[in-house]
Every structure is written in C-alpha cells, then in structure tokens.
Amino acid sequence: MNPKSAKIALKAFFVLSTGSAFAGTITCTPAPAGAGPASWIRRIAIDDHSRTVNMDVVRHRTKEADTMGKIRADLLGIEEAPGGEPAYVFNAIAADGAEVTHLFRLHKAGEWRLASAGVVFVGKVPTLRTIEPGKVFDCKRSELG
Structure with a gap:
C-alpha cells in the first residue's frame, strides 16, 4: 500500500471508529449582531475525538474594554x-469562586443556534438562574480534526 492510500485508510478508520460521520472539529463564532448586545461567548471549538469544548468568553465588560477568558467544557x-447536522450538548462547570454552571445546546435550524441556561446550586438543589433562548453562530467544520 502506498503512503497516500495508507493515510486515506487511516483517516477513514478514525472516522468510522468514532461512530459519527461528523468526526473532527467544529469552530463557531457569533454571527454579526443587529441592534442587540454582543454575545459573551466569542468563539466555540468542539473536538469530537477528545469530547472537549473550548470557549473564548468575555469575563468582564467595561465601557473601555472587554476582559477575555477561556472556559473548557465537556461534550456530553x-x-x-x-437536518443532517448533529446537535451538540455540553456543559461548563463553575470554576472555584464562580457560582453558575452553564448548560449549552448547539444545533442547526436553518442556521447554527446556541441555546444556554445558567444553573446555580444552593446546597445540593439546582436553581435555574438564566435562560438564553438562542444566539446565531457561524460554524465551520474541519475535515477530520
């Protein structure tokens, strides 16, 4: 087997072994906003292989500048x-000192939309704090990650 066909066969094996035709990564950024406020999530990168999600987020916003940060989430x-595209469900566990756990669902309904909810745990009881019905995102999929 020549090196080129071996490389193609290896890629096909990884795609088939994941159980998903969408193996690889998908990267999303907020679609240009109209009159509404900018999203606090600036970039989402989902890796099907490692089942991880990395997000660039706005940690603190002032009139002069935004303080950026990163959140790592688990692809649940x-x-x-x-429609042929999968829906991704993931969560970001609250960091030490933070009180909110975020739950997300990224799905395609004509356009990619991210819906999220914030949950606060008081004792061991979950309490819904916020619901964002959905922001439009532009998503691009890599070939095989």
Missing part, C-alpha cells in the same frame, strides 16, 4: 438531528 452528547 451528540444528538442526531433531522
């Missing part, structure tokens, strides 16, 4: 969707 599931 990839749901099959009727």
Whole structure:
C-alpha cells in the first residue's frame, strides 16, 4: 500500500471508529449582531475525538474594554438531528469562586443556534438562574480534526 492510500485508510478508520460521520472539529463564532448586545461567548471549538469544548468568553465588560477568558467544557452528547447536522450538548462547570454552571445546546435550524441556561446550586438543589433562548453562530467544520 502506498503512503497516500495508507493515510486515506487511516483517516477513514478514525472516522468510522468514532461512530459519527461528523468526526473532527467544529469552530463557531457569533454571527454579526443587529441592534442587540454582543454575545459573551466569542468563539466555540468542539473536538469530537477528545469530547472537549473550548470557549473564548468575555469575563468582564467595561465601557473601555472587554476582559477575555477561556472556559473548557465537556461534550456530553451528540444528538442526531433531522437536518443532517448533529446537535451538540455540553456543559461548563463553575470554576472555584464562580457560582453558575452553564448548560449549552448547539444545533442547526436553518442556521447554527446556541441555546444556554445558567444553573446555580444552593446546597445540593439546582436553581435555574438564566435562560438564553438562542444566539446565531457561524460554524465551520474541519475535515477530520
């Protein structure tokens, strides 16, 4: 087997072994906003292989500047969707000193939309703090990560 066909066969094996035709990475940025406020999430990168999600977020906003930060989340599931693109479900556990756990669902409904909810745990009881019905994102998929 020549090196080129061996490389193609190896890539095909990794795609088939993940159980998903969408193996690789998908990177999303907020679509240009109209009159609404800018999203606090500036970039999402989902890696199907490692089942991780990395997000660039606005930690603190002032009139002069935004303080940026990073959040690492766990990819909880990839749901099959009727439109052919999967729906990604992931969460970002609150860091030490932070009180909110964020739950996300990125799905394609004509356009990519990110819906999220913030949950606060009081004792051991979860309490819904915020719901964002959905922001539009521009997403690009890599070939095989």
